[in-house]
Amino acid sequence: MNRIGVFCCWCGSNIAGVLDLDRVLEETAKIPGVAHTEYYKYFCSQPGQEMVINAIREHELDGVVMAACSPSMHEGTFRKAAQRAGLNEYQLEIVNVREQCSWVHQLEKDAATDKAIKLIAAMVEKTKQNEPLTAGTAPVVQRALVIGAGISGMQAALDIANGGCEVVLVEKEPSIGGHMAQLSETFPTLDCSQCIMTPRMVEVAQHENIRLMTYSNVDEVTGNVGNFHVKVRTKAAFVDRDTCTGCGLCIEKCPAKTSSEFSRGLENRKAIYVNSPQAVPNQPVIDAEHCMYLLNGKCGVCKKVCEIGAIDYEQEDRFEEIDVGAIVVATGYDLYDQKEFPEFGGGEIPDVIDGLQFERLNSASGPTLGEIRRPSDGKIPKQIVFIQCCGSRDPENGVPYCSRICCMYTGKQAMLYKHKVHDGQAYVFYMDIRAGGKGYEEFIQRGIEETNTIYFRGRVSRLYRQNGKVMVSGVDTLSGQTIEIPADMVVLATAIVPSEGAAQVAETLNVATSESGFFAEAHVKLRPVETQRRGIFLAGCAQAPKDIPDAVSQAGCAASKALALLASRQLKSEAQVAIVDEERCAACGMCVAACPYGARTLDEERNVAEVDESLCEGCGACVATCLNKACELKNLTSRQISTMVGEL
Template sequence: MAKIGVFVCHCGENIASMVDTANLVAAISEHPGVEICTEYKYFCSDPGQETVKRAVREHNLTGVVVAACSPRMHEQTFRKACAEAGLNPYMLELANIREQCSWVHTDKDEATAKAIEITRSLVEKVKRNNELQPISVPVTRRAMVIGGGIAGIQAALDIASAGREVVLVEREPSIGGHMSQISETFPTLDCSQCILTPRMVEAVQHPNITVMTYSEVESVDGYIGNFTVKVRRKARYVRMETCTGCGDCIQKCPVKKIPSEFECGLGNRTAIYTPFAQAVPNVPVIDRSRCTYFKNGKCAICKKTCQIDSIDFDQQDTIESIEVGAIVVATGFQVQDTSLYGEYGYGRYKDVITGLHFERLASASGPTAGKIKRPSDGKEPETVVFIQCAGSRDAAKGVKYCSKICCMYTAKHAMLYAHKVHHGTTKIFYMDIRAAGKGYDEFTRRAIEEDQAGYVRGRVSKVFEQNGKLIVRGVDMLLGRPVEVEADMVVLATAMVPQPDAKEFAKKIGIGYDEYGFFNEAHLKLRPVETATAGIYLAGACQSPKDIPDSVAQASAAAAKILGLFSREHLEREPVVALVSDSTCAGCWGCVTACPYNAIDRRDITDRNGNVIKRVASVNPGLCQGCGTCVSFCRSNSIDLAGFTEKQIFAEVMAL
């Protein structure tokens, strides 16, 4: 038999001035199953809570309704009080007669009648509440970071420095990401390599970090605290354990004319190579598709050269299975292919380059040793035109969003150019200068005022070659007239786009992505580093275009989230999760499709000989977040949500 205690709070005058609480108590006392109904000035106060606790003990209450404020205010308070009195905390409901009744109505009779109905309906609900126990999930206190750019490195270092193990997976032969390609960084102009390489070295030497380069995630199974990640370690054909990174093999490799990916094709590499001189780990890989030995079995000069026999042509890809409790996705971005702007001549004219090319030209370790030389003839350009938003903020041809970093790096490029070519001229075609950030606007002002960056507000319609010059034809919107600039080099500020395989990757690991392929956060404003899949976090430009400070901040935020998760051996979760009725589930898998959290799986029910009798849906309580979307989908009513069961809601509605 239900023994419900109902506690009507006056909230000082807040409720009592508009709701006739005596009347409410009288009406509810009559309701079947109500064992005790009392009123008090402040039930949330210590004496008030004591009253509730005493009543629970003395009357052996099976459920409690506190008619007071919003459950968003004091549900936890009274749950705790119930638990202290020995009643399961989920046997409590709050009847909201303050925010949704006394405060919003002006007629006392109406408000009282409404308060009675609200309370009665929750008495009916609480009669059908079930005792729930918090869900305890064991946590493997090891994290995986996918992507070894600055975001991934930062996240790995933060987690590792707090004493937890980290596996850092990078698909390229070296960690470092795009930041290692950058010359100098805005708004301080410190050299990218100088601030990045110490971090790279620290990561690889950190006792808590295992770096897996030239490796890719194959699959992710499991749920928060308990993921199993399969990682493919691609064959390097060089033994990591023994190679000293002396570089003799690279020197001797006869295949020398391969355009270097790291140098954006502005320099060459060999078939056995490290992507750049400061690569970490400093162990080369053999590019199988270019290596003469792999083509025809001849050559093997590297093998002969290597004094410690570290070349191994028989190496195979290996798959490693790694148990982790949380994952940071920091897979970064790509630069948009600019060929869609045929009118800018990218690909047609050698001296029309992207911002990333310019970074390599300006880099002291780049193909020109930091001298600005145009790719066609190696001459120093006298006039350089920069075109901003070459892809960004262009719904018709490029992407709709702002790539965020281009205004800043274009200003930086103009500055670097001015510092290196004192007599040079710059023209920057822009739509807006978006320089929000610490020291950012000052930086762009400096470019204009001290380094004579020639900003022209307007779009460029065409770039074409004439008498050995690149003619940039555009419009100056502020003067309201067309302009033509004779340039020696044109730099396109191309859009930041997701990695080409981002959507596929998101599906593989079970996170959401937007229309472009940027990964979706759980909540844009309030949960920007979590994904909808518990235990998987985001860092860096894989979520949206970001600069270095933002990427690093998000990486540290993700690390903090993970360290919070790892602070205990078991994870306690609200037991508001879905549950399947095995006997009635028809196995249509609609709930599996509908679940936003991939929390529902198929489960075989077998007889005692192991023969499959039927397959039913099965909710993983570690993943379920308790939205109940599956419940309303299920045609046979075979799935229910604890805390908001069909029975509870039915009773609540039928008591109205």
């Protein structure tokens, strides 16, 4: 005879505000085998957990059904409590009456209560058939993978490496540093980006625990937390970057030119190139799309001038498989394309540039060596207009969210412009100034007061060329006037969007992204650097737009979570795994093909399928595939499922 306890949580008023819990208790108490029923305001609280523990002991319960919130929220909490009471943790089950009853049926209270009673009854029947399970353990590979080597990825890699674990740092570009390497000076202290960044890039490259893989992509990830198998593809650089000394002679002699991505089209680069003279690593790569030799077999100048013979036109993509215990995703961001703004010229007006282009113009290592000169004719712009919220906070035509950094960098750029062009006038069109960071508000005000930048509260409707000027038609809603400015140059603070490869990485890692395409965190407030998939963490703009201090903080947090995981050395594996009824198994191998975790193999001698319990995640794909019904999941057998269905 079973002795099941049913505990209904109020969840404050989340559940009790809709469900008639008195009736729930009354009805569930009638179910055969239910020995105890109880409700409480917050079972997840300390006194709530004690109530469950005491009831298990007092009523000698052999199964517990918690009618509460989602199991992803508190299954662990309650199972630990059951364990403390001496009950096997897998004898406790959760019925999610919050998300599945009270939240979705707020206006149909009676029907919601009926539904809750049925769901609880079904779970009671399942629990009666549960078996006590013991989870096995699996070793944790003492190595982490960091995807993306911008400031976030570099910080995460350094923190993990300094914690004593090996790190594989994979970067798709030929060199590391990400967008921060493009910046001129950084708010709110105006540190030169290169000055604070370059030493860190060198530290990453030279760290004994960091293995840097640039010009590389993560192609495939299998396995699971503690033991991921990662396949990294290093793109053909057509240069042996291990022997190349980075002398740069090949770059100097290469006759093929194309627009530089690093300078955002403001200057040209060669077909064999490095992003900047400060690039780490500074060994070049050949861009096969523009190399004359690779395109039509003529040229070969780089190979002729290279004294150490590092040029290799035959080079192919290389693949390497690496096992890691934890993964940090730091894939960063891109800017919303100017082409999306036809009212601003759609990228066709040369003197309308985006924020990163302005950074390159202002950078001492940029195309103008730091002089503010406009792209069309190289003149110094005397009237410059900055337009904030280009694409941001525009759910109709752009993205609905605030890109968070534009207020600050626009204020900074207006200030830096005035530092260089003393007789120039800067104007900013803004919707709201969002300067919520340490020293940020003070920085914005300083910019306005010291440089007399004129801030218009309002958007710009149109930009067009006239007599060598860019005409700006905007409004100042504070004074109710329309504003027209014949500007020499216009800078658009375009929205921050997920980096180009982020969707592919999300698919490879099998982790979710939010509506906007940024990686989804497990819980916005309480688990902001974890994904729903254990062992995969988020850092920087991969998760949401953020500035450098926030990106660095989050990267440190992701690193500490990864280190904590690696430090555990052994991980508890899933206990509710698949089992094989060897009498029925025909060794057809369909389960082997269906298993996404590589946990199924065939024993050719005994002619049966087997389960590697350390790899099995209990997903049930094999159960669904098996034609002979030879496959079952522990504590979710087909008999249990049909009993549950019978109760509904």
